[in-house]
Amino acid sequence: MSDTSAPGAPAARTDRRRREGSLFDLSHPGRTGVALPPLDVPAIDPPALFGSAHRSEVAGEVEASEVDVVRHFTRLSQLNFAIDTALYPLGSCTMKHNPRINEEVARLAGFSDVHPYTAEHLVQGALELLWLLEERLKTLTGFARVTLQPSAGANGELAGTLMIRAAHVARGNARRHILVPDSAHGTNPASAHFAGYSVIELASNARGTLDLAELEAKLTDEVAALMITVPNTLGVFEENILKITEMVHAKGALVYLDGANFNAFVGKVRPADMGVDVMHMNLHKTFSTPHGGGGPGAGPVGVGPALVPYLPTPTVERDGEVFRLSYDRPGSIGRMRTFHGNFGVLVRALTYIESYGNTIPEVAEAAVLNANYLRKRLEPFYHLKYDAPSYHEVVFSDRKQAAGGIHNIDIAKRLMDYGFHPPTMSFPLIVPGALMIEPTESEPKEELDAFADAMIAIAKECQETPELVHGAPHTTPVGRLDDASTAREASKPGSFAPVLRAPVR
Numbered sequence: 001m002s003d004t005s006a007p008g009a010p011a012a013r014t015d016r017r018r019r020e021g022s023l024f025d026l027s028h029p030g031r032t033g034v035a036l037p038p039l040d041v042p043a044i045d046p047p048a049l050f051g052s053a054h055r056s057e058v059a060g061e062v063e064a065s066e067v068d069v070v071r072h073f074t075r076l077s078q079l080n081f082a083i084d085t086a087l088y089p090l091g092s093c094t095m096k097h098n099p100r101i102n103e104e105v106a107r108l109a110g111f112s113d114v115h116p117y118t119a120e121h122l123v124q125g126a127l128e129l130l131w132l133l134e135e136r137l138k139t140l141t142g143f144a145r146v147t148l149q150p151s152a153g154a155n156g157e158l159a160g161t162l163m164i165r166a167a168h169v170a171r172g173n174a175r176r177h178i179l180v181p182d183s184a185h186g187t188n189p190a191s192a193h194f195a196g197y198s199v200i201e202l203a204s205n206a207r208g209t210l211d212l213a214e215l216e217a218k219l220t221d222e223v224a225a226l227m228i229t230v231p232n233t234l235g236v237f238e239e240n241i242l243k244i245t246e247m248v249h250a251k252g253a254l255v256y257l258d259g260a261n262f263n264a265f266v267g268k269v270r271p272a273d274m275g276v277d278v279m280h281m282n283l284h285k286t287f288s289t290p291h292g293g294g295g296p297g298a299g300p301v302g303v304g305p306a307l308v309p310y311l312p313t314p315t316v317e318r319d320g321e322v323f324r325l326s327y328d329r330p331g332s333i334g335r336m337r338t339f340h341g342n343f344g345v346l347v348r349a350l351t352y353i354e355s356y357g358n359t360i361p362e363v364a365e366a367a368v369l370n371a372n373y374l375r376k377r378l379e380p381f382y383h384l385k386y387d388a389p390s391y392h393e394v395v396f397s398d399r400k401q402a403a404g405g406i407h408n409i410d411i412a413k414r415l416m417d418y419g420f421h422p423p424t425m426s427f428p429l430i431v432p433g434a435l436m437i438e439p440t441e442s443e444p445k446e447e448l449d450a451f452a453d454a455m456i457a458i459a460k461e462c463q464e465t466p467e468l469v470h471g472a473p474h475t476t477p478v479g480r481l482d483d484a485s486t487a488r489e490a491s492k493p494g495s496f497a498p499v500l501r502a503p504v505r
């Protein structure tokens with residue numbers, strides 16, 4: 001933890017990294033970051049050319065030198081929490097280390113400069129990459145085909161549910177409902193609605209998994225599919241998954257698996273072998289490019305034979321040594337997005353998969369081991385609502401601390417004083433005061449220990465010096481925000497004005 005009150009340390013107020021404002025505050029009239037060579041073509045007269053549309057200056061434009069700009073962004077980056085500086089426990093987001101080889105490969109000119117409208121014979125390498133990634137994902141999942149088009153997990157869910165709908169329509173009845181457990185990610189019911197279905201919620205059992213009696217009761221002939229997450233958002237594996245898929249199929253419905261948590265079993269078990277019909281994967285979680293709630297992603301969807309006719313177009317097909325885009329799929333649900341997916345993320349995912357090769361099960365093994373290590377260290381200090389075995393993440397709650405008036409938000413903010421990004425909070429909703437921790441496979445034991453030590457120290461502060469936790473964070477450049485007012489302000493068009501509960505330091 002950085003101690004700004006240590007002897008000789010500058011007061012926070014005088015620390016330039018903390019007090020600097022936005023790039024606009026750095027602007028100096030006449031300063032520039034470029035030096036253009038003398039004009040060697042005839043000068044034009046802009047007002048004559050553009051008439052009243054011509055502006056002699058752009059109001060508010062930043063005038064800064066290259067050094068101003070580089071220092072500004074470097075300082076900003078140092079104020080940030082990042083996976084490159086410490087364990088980033090944002091549960092459900094799988095914030096793992098992004099191997100640098102991925103970046104090297106993604107920056108190869110043949111990949112980064114390729115234009116989506118380039119003629120197919122000139123982009124054979126890019127098409128081969130898409131084909132090969134589909135092959136690898138087929139091997140890892142056991143599915144007949146995988147579409148790489150969806151932009152992210154939620155977009156994959158929509159693609160999957162639209163394919164489910166198309167399959168039912170082809171059988172003469174689209175059906176009306178999709179069953180979704182109460183522990184599901186919010187995108188699941190949203191996607192089902194987008195695909196034209198109403199959602200029936202399934203209450204979890206005391207273990208935190210699907211209740212078979214509840215499933216039996218709600219599984220009618222009007223159910224199109226069950227959308228289930230494995231392991232679920234509590235990090236608990238559905239031990240009855242084979243029974244569940246059997247029950248759903250017996251009613252003529254399909255099983256959609258939310259595979260956002262594939263990190264927990266990649267290389268160990270194939271979803272198709274569990275009886276799953278369709279599953280999306282969050283490449284930006286399981287196969288690197290982590291972004292935790294922003295940035296580019298990719299949500300490929302694998303399908304069993306029954307859904308192949310409805311895949312989005314185009315698909316990449318191989319004819320001998322030639323790769324081509326195919327639009328020949330009369331039952332297709334159509335395109336899910338422009339062009340062929342988030343290509344850069346796909347390049348990174350294939351690089352990640354190829355780097356591991358046959359050792360890819362180690363990803364799941366280490367992710368599960370790390371989550372369980374943290375669980376064991378933190379169990380004596382934080383309440384665990386569901387004590388079923390954890391897989392890749394563990395969901396504690398603030399129940400022990402709430403008795404003394406400290407809530408998960410306070411614990412999360414205090415963690416920032418210890419140099420860690422907060423865990424995911426208040427999700428899943430079935431755990432009131434949730435603190436969802438996912439360390440991922442890329443953390444060494446020392447880092448896990450540093451994180452556990454910080455969480456344990458905070459649990460002790462909650463008892464001994466609660467005001468310290470309640471007023472946190474104390475070492476960040478901006479004090480505690482009033483979350484509700486900030487969210488309201490930020491949602492106003494063109495505004496971002498954080499509302500402070502404590503002052504800027």
Ligand SMILES: Cc1ncc(COP(=O)(O)O)c(C=O)c1O
Binds near residue numbers: 092153185188260
């Ligand atoms: C279980 C689960 N399902 C679906 C999603 C949605 O994925 P995306 O954010 O890529 O749309 C997430 C996101 O983290 C998730 O954790």
